[in-house]
Amino acid sequence: MIPEIKFGRDFGGLVNYLMDHRDHEVLDIRGVSSIDMAAQEMALVASMARRAKSVVMHCSLSAAIEDGQLAATEWRQMVDEIDSEFDLSNHQRVIVRHKDKDYDHVHIFWCTVNPDTGQTPPKQLFLAKGVKVAGLGDFALTPKQAASLAKDQTVRGSFNRHALYRLQNFCRRIERKLGLRCLRTPREMAADRMSGQSRGPSGSQMHRVERTGNPSLLERAPAIRAALDEPDWPHSQRRLAAIGIGLRPAIRSSKANGEKVVGLILFDLTDTQNSIKASQLDGDGRRYGLVQIEKRRESGTPTLGEWWPTAAATVPAPESATDIDETSIRDDFEAYRARCLHQRREASVRRKQLKEQYAKDRKAVAKALMEKRRQQAQSLAASARRAFYAYFSTHVRKPRLAKLEGELRDALRALRLPRVMQWHEFIAQRPMASQSVTDRNVASQTNASLRIDRPIAKSPRLVQSDQKGSSNVKPMDKVEPVPTEANDLEWLIALQRQRSGPGR
Structure with a gap:
């Protein structure tokens, strides 16, 4: 559960x-x-x-x-x-x-x-920090449990x-x-890690692996542990950089104490968002949280908080030679994600514009309806106005405002975009890796659900030749304009509404 x-x-x-x-x-x-x-x-x-x-x-x-x-x-x-x-x-x-x-x-x-x-x-009463009592600590203390402990062993929270x-x-x-x-309970999981079972990737990390294709840093856990076992931070930093990993402190800010180093973060030098906490490396009877790492080092060794402000900038490790096709596929994937992000930004701007316009229109319509109600109520007796107000609100004002809101919903619905594919989905729909696929072809494959086939605008000369060659061909009275911008979102929306008809 x-x-x-x-x-x-x-x-x-x-x-x-x-x-x-x-x-x-x-x-x-x-x-x-x-x-x-x-x-x-x-x-x-x-x-x-x-x-x-x-x-x-x-x-x-x-x-x-x-x-x-x-x-x-x-x-x-x-x-x-x-x-x-x-x-x-x-x-x-x-x-x-x-x-x-x-x-x-x-x-x-x-x-x-x-x-x-x-x-x-x-x-309620809880065990104080650092106090361990068998059978207690998983829940708030009952009065009977608290009475059996010394006063300095409990704390109110x-x-x-x-x-x-x-x-x-x-x-x-x-x-x-x-x-x-x-x-397993949190205590059981901690005991398993100390007995040799290291912690696996979290759900969000696994989701990120599927989305980006970059493996979790936990796959390189033995090499990272060896680097963190170095006698000081400069040696650890150089050894981590050699395997493409950087380190940075986790900092907590408060008004009373200012900035304080409270942990250690490890990240991929080629993708800084791919990161883990050092404590996730616990295993084989050793703990790798910041406090535990520094406890194992000799006294007098600078702590991470003391060394970090003077540390040299981490230089990304040189990229290893990769297969050309794999590099091309990853470049196409990044280009696809960039296009999707651009489309979403445009749609977000358009949504904001629609909502602002709706707020203005609603205010104007509500004001006009109130004026109309006032004018009609003037011709009624005072005793009949309350019933008229209720009728007007139910049968005139609410339907009109509901229609306006429905138009906004339809406009927002037209701006919906398909879900962005994750890395494994992108790979699955790709052709053979040896084939070169341009960004435009990738876009046509990945955005098939969004694509709208645009009409081909024939020149007047072609129209005349068609008319001469076949008497069954009707002349083109009107040609839908083709926008100059390939990402003309407003044009796509207008064309989609035109083709869907009023019934959809």
Whole structure:
């Protein structure tokens, strides 16, 4: 079971996210009159705590596909236990199951402000940093557990302290309790890394490999570990540069302490966005976080924070000779992505223009309708005006504004572009690597779903010769103009509307 948790301050999109255009099932509501009124009623309660920053708590729980669909009572029981862990038992709550995925999952929204007290949950007790006690630390401490510890072993924190970590441990407990597919707890994963099982690429890193084709740095983990085991940072930097990898500090800024080095980032010198944390190299009984690396070095060795400001700029390692066809394919892929990015920028500018024009038109139409309503109401008796206002709003004003909004939606829909292909998809649709493919051919293959066949404008001489050669050929009265710019987006939109007709 995979948990996710987020905190926010706005209830505005709650109902839209839970219900609109989704196959859903409301499992439970508490403290609100209905699911439709949940956002307004939660916002009203949240307004009681003016200083509270995180008044919305959104949690999603996703079961594994092989676990099938869980019963509604099981989901409610899990959420009740989360209530107890975060001290939200009397708070407003909505539980909705979504059925738009292959796996069973629910979304839970809480208002973290108590409707009885007008305050968020009180602070809870946790183990202090560096304190390890068997059987404790995965969750907030109960009063009985806290009483068994020394005062300096505990620390007070907000109710949402280490929220994701606590939810992960909660899910592991539920998996064992209900016999679901069991994953490892954060403690178990750390123990496995220390026993020799190194951490693999994260989901976002795997997605980036598929999108760009650049392998993850974890594939070069042994060489990177050897470089980081050097006696000081200059030696580590030179050895990393020799294998095409650079390093930089992870810096945290605060008003009280300014900038502080808190970690180490490793990146590919030919693609700086391809990076990992040094702690992802943990394994074989050794840890490679910044603190652990510097602890293993001799006393007096400059730390990363001391050495980095004076460090020489990292020079990218010379590129190794690659196959010409592979280089050509990668160049075509980069050109394709650049074209797609340009198209999206143009579409974004056009969307902004349409929305600005819609706002102006709506304001003008609303003003004209109000003037029209005022003029028509003058001829009515005062007692009849209230009913007239309701009729005018329902049958005149709302339909007119809805029509205007529909025109905007149609215009925005015409600007939609197909999804940008990832590297493996681009390779799959390519011809044989030995064939030279120009950028224009690649564009015609990859953007086939977007391409609109343009008419060929015949010259008057060709039209006359056609008329002489065949009496069945009608003269061309009008030829659609062909734009000079190949990426004339407005022309494409206009032509697409013309051909689609009013019924689409």
